[in-house]
Amino acid sequence: MPIKLTVNNQSHELDIDPDMPLLWAIRDHLQLTGTKFGCGMALCGACTVHIDGQATRSCVTPVSAVVGKSVTTIEGLGTPSGKAIQDAWVNLDVPQCGYCQSGQIMSASALLAGNAKPTDSDIDSAMAGNICRCATYARIRNAIHEAATALPGAPAGTKG
């Protein structure tokens, strides 16, 4: 029985084990490699995607659980908050090795979509699930603030 997945607004039918984590389905079967494998236990956040807009760890989410839902990966991130986050990431040169950054960006854009003006504490809470061994954390924090300022609807006088 093929599994029906909707990823980045495209429908796919895959003949795979329903228990297969979404991570391996999108990487190995859809060749969408922007989403990364880091731990396999939802401990590091490298595999973060959006499921119906919610930041979700794809490494522990079986494909059977996302049938009928909308999956967005870094390749399909086109929301205003996503774009603002990516622009800020480039502008502040956040990435070092870059491996964790897809996951960081998916978590950060989900944060910003639900909280237009996050404080440092909000950022710590929302981003503590995403590990960066290069410790780009200081720039991640700054980039989220910069993106929040750049978004339409940011309080007047704060646009950078």
Add this chain to the structure above:
Amino acid sequence: MYFRHLKDPSSLWPGLSASELTRRQFLKLTTIAGAGLTLGTMLPEGASAAAGAPLATPFVRIDPDNTVTVVSKHVEAGQGVWTGLPAIVADELDASWDQMRVESAPAKVPLYGNFAFDPKGSVQGTGGSTAVANSWMQLRQAGATARAMLVQAAAAQWKVPAGDITVSEGVVAHAASGKKATFGELASRAATLPVPTDVKLKDPSQFKIIGRDKLPRLDSHAKSFGKQQFAIDVMLPGMMTAVVMRPPRFGGKVVSFDATKTKAVPGVVDVVQIPRGVAVIGRDMWAAKKGREALQVTWDESAAETRGTDQIMTEYKQLAGRPEAVTAAKAGDADANLKSAAHTLDAEFEFPYLAHAPMEPLTAVCQLSPGKCEIWAGCQFQTIDQVNAAAASGLKPDQVVINTLAAGGTFGRRANAESDYIAEVASIAKASGGKYPVRLIWTREDDVTGGRYRPMNYHHITAGLSKDGKIVAYKQRVVGQSIMAGTPFAAMMKDGVDPTAVEGHAGEQYDLDNVHVTWSQPKSAVPVLWWRSVGHSHMSFSKEVVIDELAEAAGKDPVAFRLALLEKHPKHAGVLKLAAEKAGWDKPFPKGKGRGRGIAVQESFGTVVAQVAEITVKGDTITVDRVVCAVDCGIAVNPDVIRAQMQSGIGYGLSAALHGKITMTDGHVDQTNFHQYTVLRINEMPRVIEVYTVPSTNPPTGVGEPGLPPIAPAVANAVRAATGIKLRKLPFDLAAARTAKA
């Protein structure tokens, strides 16, 4: 430095200074390339240019589309070489930053050898924070050479004197005639010209791109849009995925295995034995992983490590009390002066094994075809990886093609003499008959339990002060496994001392008259490796904590006490002063509420870094509020990358100080994933990190590692200032240290 322990490489090649050597080697190699022996695109003198041919030298290629591609012999693992190396070329070339590109060099020595490793460039590799330092002259020459050829081409085309031509922002121009051309327009013609050997380099005052404060990284966009390709992202037609079952204890070997249940897992394609374990090959990662879970292996553990880390530490302490040791440094008579000292200090330090845990678990792809083995990986030791892949696949090194991809972090992990994960994938490809390309993925559990750790260490330091508060004796016994012994790098050990085990000791870093540093080398089957900043990661800690305690015992300010010991170390003194000044060290730090301030300084890999840490202790939790960091790394090639690397070193070092430990019970590693091998997360990153660079006209030195060594001792010194508690065991355990004190 991983193994830049040849203090004066030129001594091996009399009559040449290191910089001259690099320069001459470079010219010779450039000329070879010009004859078409390497990249093959440089036309011999007098030949006509093929339309659309690029101007290609070993280190820079200018294409007709007006892009300038720098060929990087170093792996980009986050440390910024894909930006730093192009910046060096771009400046001498007077290119526009927008036209710069970068690609990885193939494996080839000595052309792409690391001249900081050894003067013959016999190994191609990245490590020891050498990338910019050993590319500096080479790439300036490459940029200036290409620039001269573009100018010559323009002069010939426009029939004007070359001396009247200017180059700026990627445009070649002749003011009098109003003629202009892009690099791309001139590239094919320039490629027909002989390679000049007498180009003039810029005076550093003329640099425009080197030192530019905000030079965008060339890899930021790809890494922010999920487009950067890592080894784990390589997708070849028909490729299979493999995972390996390795011995449960270090030193174990396969006796036999039963793959019946594994082969029944849908998607499993094959199960093969390789020298390091049993590989399960599947059509995707899920199948391979499920297949491995069903695999039954019988192990021979007769030579395996069966001790726990508690027992190992006990044995280290016993070994420290015995005479078996080699002398790493000796000056004056520390023993006699210790006996007559007015005040003595006796301190023991314990350091755990540490895993590197880069975010990309080790991954490599191998494709075998008759007489050829092709590897894709984030290779850190390209030519060593080539030799090991050749041995594993039964081919000759020149039949192995190395494709170096961006590495998802390494911190030293990918630089090992056995090329473990690369040899494994080549073994799997061979054992499966080369029927399909194979991608080997280590799971996080494989990574955390897989060894090649920063060695466990025990340090015992005894030091003496005179009545007037001067250090009259400093003795240190270091007990820790050798990284080099038993590998080809053992040739770099001198008088039985592995320099990576004791580097950065007090005798090196301070003016001390009576020093004796000894090292005992315990044996274990636990494989150890260089971990970001290597010996400095532990040596700086015990030294800077002891110096701080001695300052307190002498009734001196920690900065003033250090400065008095740094008269012969002006670089250290300058950095220390800058950090203290920027931190406001001369102003009293508010006491109470658990707040404290500490400082530390360390030279590693030719770069000196000092850090002031301001902390708050609440209950048993240490919060680092602010870090002020000063660095002297010679000419600042890319100030923003320097800032990023200092932030990174601080974060990685803090991760180890607050959390990092690998322990074993009966030889089994206790930690398997990030829930047990805990690491620094964003909520623990200091809210304020300030980085200041000492202005310098000296050639650049590295920044990938030197940001790390001072942070842990600076924090420990701050905790002592706040609470009186002496943290001498890593990672910090405030509750245990408090109990020990009470």
